[in-house]
Amino acid sequence: MHPDVEVITRDRSGEYARGAREGAPQAQQVADRWHLLQNLEQVVERILTGSYQRLRNLPTSGRNLSVKQSTERLIYLLRDYSQNELATRYNSRERQLACYHKVQHLYQAGWFIRQISREVNLNRTTVRRYVFAESFPERIQRPTGRSMLTPYLSYLEQRYQEGCHNAQQLWREICQQGYSGSDSQPTKWLSRRLTEDAPLAENQVVTDYSLSNQ
Template identity: 35%
Template sequence: LRVRRFVCSEDSCPRKTFAEQVPGLTRRFGRRTERLRSALVSVGLALAGRAGARLTDALGASVSRNTLLRLIASLPDPPIAVPRVVGVDEYAQRRGRIYGTVLVDVETRRPIDLLPDREADTLAAWLAERPGVEIVCRDRAPFFAEGATRGAPQALQVADRWHLWHNLGEAAEKCVYRHRGCLRPLPAPPDDEPEEETEPATSSPWPTGHRFAERTRTKHATIHALLAAGHSKRSVARQLGMTLNTILRFSRATTPEEMFTGQWQSRPTRLDAYKPYLDQRWQEGCTNAWKLWEEIKDQGYPRGYSTVRDYVNRTLRGKPQPVGPRPPSARVVTRWILTHPDALPEGDRVQLKAVLANCPELAALTEHVRSFAHMLTQLHGHQLPAWIDTATATPDLPSLRRFAQHLERDLDAVIAGLTQPWNSGVVEGHVNRIKMLKRQMFGRASFELLRKRVLLA
């Protein structure tokens, strides 16, 4: 290998000698060979700082984590041609606070660029610099729709089918929850045989299981047993360690419920207006105190959870549960509706048939969901306007009606999503990959470093 060295004869020049560089072999002011540098760059792109430094130490080429990060930051951006089909989605730099935008070439399945925010102006400026974009795959976020319309008016916008199905599933679950009373099977008709007479339950202001009520009942039974055995009242007071006045009051009470007096028994509470609803929901099978509190809170109950919890524990826990199997939850019924009928197990199919026979509104919801699924799987987007008209005309399914009305705001993109073969699946995969890269660079995941790793790794 011959390398030329040049010498400057000018006395005022600070450089006296210059060495010729060989591309791919040497680098000016280089402290390591190009092969070692490329190996360290590969380790840094794969593992980032600390993990990469531990691997280089095991390989016998120890460098610090900061050196690996500097090597990654010094890399130039890869040259990428203007894509024809672009996928757009958001990613979280700090979840709930800072979000960015990732752009992916859907045809080559490679990331193109990362934007520091998810504003419409930023996306519009990026697309305006690349007039060759013909198709934009996105979700139905308004800032992406506005940015794509302003930056690439010539491009066809395609709404992602997975997001459409996910939004339909959320609307369907709300509809099922609204008709949750229909999920319990109808009670069996009573037998003709006369039922045995049962003793009427005594209405006690303090239910069974209350600690004060149980203690009072125990004292009442003990005192009356001693008196019936022939002991005097003063003798009972000495044996039980009570005052004579207490023994007299217990002896005059024929039942322990006569002793249940005090402010707790007569003081009205704000929960009284909602107790009939809580009793009804308890009989329907809802035994979760938190869920009951959330339901009456939506109806205007102004107090906290603890009052409802105490009422459930003291009063409702002692009431008998409805006899029969536990009804399916709204989420389970929604899963049955969203699943293809041929893929449902026989038991689930029978239960779904019973639920739909008991509720015509849920039967209509099932028909709407299955017709939308047929459009989505067979790419029959031209049927969407008729489906929207039918779903909007359904009065008893407000969540489905709102979903259909929301589709009209982005109708062209939704029809294209139900017609074109393009989708944002590859973009979602890169969003998950960005999450993994962020975890590797915890504490050092600046936007510039993250962008380098996403584009070059």
């Protein structure tokens, strides 16, 4: 027991939480800054990985994007995810991480894989992967495939830069080039492009925080 300890910083693993309660039950447990930043980085990385196709389709130009412009693009990509969706993704990862730590702990304590499988209610393949992984295996969201609109994106961008911001007109033009889909996809594309170029609202300002200073 450690009665003099007032605060314990840790990650969100259940095993560490239990150890802290047993060793210093009077101490306040808090998530340390390093793990909070790491969790944020991993969530953003998975979201951007899932947005790979859209990132590829973003227009390029001869000039470099400023920090503000890059931030606007990132905000735009994250708009597709509500706070509840982000929280669900984060909580799901935390449950998987806690399970990973438990599997590691039980294996090191001498449990067999089949016993661990029953204890944590996971199939043996997943348990075996957790046991022999050097670190927690992140689940990567696979990039989405091409859509019907993909072959016409460069033309749409050209017309957009020329000042054509009429979804119906753009749809008619790409239909003449062979597009056979409805007007919903070009309408959504135009809406996203207009959103990208819109001024950043005050409540969307993101503070530039450099992890290199940590």
